[in-house]
Amino acid sequence: MRMTSQREIILEELKNTDTHPTVDELYFKVKKRLPRISLATVYRNLEKMSELGIIQKIETVGSQMRFDGNPEFHYHIRCIYCGKIDDLPIRPIESLKDSRNVSLDGDLKNYKLVGFKLEFLGVCPECQNKQKQ
Amino acid sequence: MRMTSQREIILEELKNTDTHPTVDELYFKVKKRLPRISLATVYRNLEKMSELGIIQKIETVGSQMRFDGNPEFHYHIRCIYCGKIDDLPIRPIESLKDSRNVSLDGDLKNYKLVGFKLEFLGVCPECQNKQKQ
DNA sequence: TTAAATGCAAAAAGTTTGCACACGC
């Protein structure tokens, strides 16, 4: 992978964010430093870097893709009102690590189980405040 | 909710399917019986019926929405190659039912936890066969 | 030097919306 200034700055801006930005959000941040960058470049770079395991693509339900500058496995919590995603500093749930735990009283419909995706849902502090008003 | 023939037939076709169709797939099935129906009507009806809890919207990552004629809670498994979704006849994982189990060594970042979404990933029988060839 | 990356614009894919008309209750 060739290191271009675009790639470098995209990665830098992603790592400097503790939110998990959408492509668009990141595009506007990067654009402040590289005004001529195109959205397609941001898409292409995020895709490639997540394939290489440098960053992590967070495929949340429904809405847009988001990216996480931290490639290590960890859980996420998503706000059901605003869609924001935060890291969840909990340890991986052991009972799920072993797929045998989940197939005790049923077959897997002939699927070969390769993993699972666990996402937590909640209400973020900001949206809790809005509800109170 | 008013019962129109469109609504009735959409629901009937969804219930008669053991796959978990996308809106488009269902649209073409319904179209065989109601040739003049529009895609917008299918969208509007599926949305409304899932709001009312008559059916279930399956919000899988990345791709399109899919719908399930069975409103009861159950787990799904998604094929990582073709995106197909099947029901998984396993019982709900008890350890996840109690949110206290997941917050033992970390806080929840001030989120109010409301639930979780657990989806299994696998390779469906058809895609396993394709791989062998 | 040359293959990979970029910018731009257009296309694609999925979903939503405005509006006039139709129809269930």
Added chain:
DNA sequence: GCGTGTGCAAACTTTTTGCATTTAA
């Protein structure tokens, strides 16, 4: 008859792609 629902077309949002040009190694 009223108000919800429908069909149609157009708009919208997010993501991808073709192509000529630029650039890192």
